[in-house]
Amino acid sequence: MSDIRVLVLVGSLRAASINRQLAELAAEIAPDGVTLGTFDRLGELPFYNEDIDNDAVPEPVAALRRRGAESDAALVITPEYNGSIPGVLKNAIDWLSRPFGEGALKDKPLVVTGAALGRYGGVWAHAETRKSFGIAGARVLEDLQLSVQTTAFADKHPRENAEVVANLRDIVGKLAAEVG
Template identity: 40%
Template structure:
């Protein structure tokens, strides 16, 4: 049985974090997700969003930045995208929106028929509900398929992580694995209709 499993191609997720802060709780959440990944699933982190200039069609016309091209390429090759993000002023962090704008350029879109998981944690009781709704609207408009409810929203992060930014809540770890498994199921279904760009 083990030999059969190793012969199967892994389901590959590319992940981005909507926070640039090294000590970000959302970065910590992604690290925990990587540790809790289901068997047969891999996660690659694209951690160069800070290198992207603000989207400007004049820049694009001259030469698309290498980081933008690299981001599009990892999305193109992935089976799914995982976005882990905080909520800034009830909305999207600028660095994340900027990355989506760069990656959205060109036809066919790298987002077309792409499974997308969205996770987020915050200190408040509402978690990242508003930013997740905005992301679903934006990515859905680009042809992607954000994973439907139940969403992965983790409120009150100080009660979930210790001083070293490690999850102390076993129920949350279980939720992470289950959520990533659902993302794999959605991505596997979409692979039959997703264009190989």
């Protein structure tokens, strides 16, 4: 069996964010034969504009769409900003959803997870992100969810929280099993 390639999108641009640390952890604990690769250029994407969505899209957009098309699945790890999706992530969804009905993640399994400061650990943003990716054409795995309060890490890396490690390992394994 060839490697399963999972595109990872992190909804926070901060270099040391808990969500970026979760993405690193997911890559570390992925099962054999599963490769996770984070697309680190979300901050370079211009706001979605149909006027520039043509054969000569900006290079960061072409790179994102190429990575999406080359992937077998996607893992989205995001915080919650003001009760919803971070703008940079919503913008990526908009670019990935085009051309309408034929986006780069069409019919590919996708899981949304992450951590946020709020008392619910980002569940609102995660639900909205799942909805948006579903409309954009991805096959969202609704049953695979992990929303963690950032306070659970008490200034430690998520890899030091055994429950988070076990849950994330389970999610990545089940996401990979959905590739087919």
